[in-house]
Amino acid sequence: MSMLSLKYVVPGDDFTRAGEASSDVKHKLKQLGYDSKAIRRVAIAMYEGEINMVIHAGGGEAFVEISPEEVEIQLVDHGPGIPDVEKAMQAGYSTAPDNVRSLGFGAGMGLPNIKKYTDELKIDTEVGKGTTLTMKVFAGH
Amino acid sequence: MTVKELAEKLGMTFLAGESGGDREIEGCYVGDLLSWVMARAESGDVWITVMGNVNAIAVASLTDSACIVLAESAGLDQDAKERADQQEIPVLATEKDSFATAVAVAGYLP
Numbered sequence: 001m002s003m004l005s006l007k008y009v010v011p012g013d014d015f016t017r018a019g020e021a022s023s024d025v026k027h028k029l030k031q032l033g034y035d036s037k038a039i040r041r042v043a044i045a046m047y048e049g050e051i052n053m054v055i056h057a058g059g060g061e062a063f064v065e066i067s068p069e070e071v072e073i074q075l076v077d078h079g080p081g082i083p084d085v086e087k088a089m090q091a092g093y094s095t096a097p098d099n100v101r102s103l104g105f106g107a108g109m110g111l112p113n114i115k116k117y118t119d120e121l122k123i124d125t126e127v128g129k130g131t132t133l134t135m136k137v138f139a140g141h
Numbered sequence: 142m143t144v145k146e147l148a149e150k151l152g153m154t155f156l157a158g159e160s161g162g163d164r165e166i167e168g169c170y171v172g173d174l175l176s177w178v179m180a181r182a183e184s185g186d187v188w189i190t191v192m193g194n195v196n197a198i199a200v201a202s203l204t205d206s207a208c209i210v211l212a213e214s215a216g217l218d219q220d221a222k223e224r225a226d227q228q229e230i231p232v233l234a235t236e237k238d239s240f241a242t243a244v245a246v247a248g249y250l251p
């Protein structure tokens with residue numbers, strides 16, 4: 001049973017708007033009285049994913065399903081895909097260009113953060129086609 | 142101690158988000174790489190950095206930092222200022238470097 005279904009368009013290459021979707025989800029979860037630790041985990045994981053779509057994939061879409069038990073987030077892009085997911089998951093690995101690094105991105109910590117803050121993470125990616133991240137955060141613990 | 146009290150003690154000025162100045166400070170984190178900060182900064186932290194862009198404001202909001210301190214007089218972008226005011230996230234300015242600021246903040250932590 002889903003309490004709330006949300007959909008967002010994440011524009012590419014617009015760093016000033018990047019983060020709007022995750023901060024909106026954060027607000028909605030607060031209104032729903034969600035546990036604050038779970039809210040923090042959802043918001044951080046979704047922000048990292050959102051920023052990745054902006055930096056690496058020219059934008060995409062975010063689908064969020066909120067139920068009392070869990071939050072499921074699906075981030076879908078039609079960017080270049082990730083050739084080596086195992087490598088991309090390593091802390092410190094980054095292909096972020098210099099202009100993006102000067103903004104504070106490119107530590108290669110985004111995907112490791114997502115892994116750390118979510119209870120489930122699935123990455124479906126195909127080079128030349130795009131990437132879909134599916135993540136879940138369970139409400140109680 | 143609140144953010145406002147800390148600012149007074151250390152002679153730091155508000156660049157934005159003054160309405161969030163009553164927030165209690167609970168810890169401190171220093172860093173400029175945003176996703177690194179996202180992994181480590183905790184709720185109530187004084188976050189010391191030189192990153193004054195909108196993304197830094199988002200990170201402060203997501204990690205629930207008490208405030209941002211821009212060390213070495215690092216600038217705050219105009220759109221970042223607007224976002225910080227909107228979200229009531231205090232942004233303080235100091236001429237000191239990150240190390241000296243952290244040392245000074247340490248004396249006021251609970």
Ligand SMILES: Nc1ncnc2c1ncn2[C@@H]1O[C@H](COP(=O)(O)OP(=O)(O)OP(=O)(O)O)[C@@H](O)[C@H]1O
Binds near residue numbers: 057107131
């Ligand atoms: N949606 C995506 N599409 C294509 N490549 C991606 C995508 N997300 C991540 N990657 C690749 O995986 C690498 C690691 O991603 P990760 O988020 O961990 O680090 P980063 O974005 O480079 O830096 P940080 O997140 O620390 O600012 C990226 O540098 C990029 O090569």
Ligand SMILES: [Mg+2]
Binds near residue numbers: 051052106110111
């Ligand atoms: Mg990233």
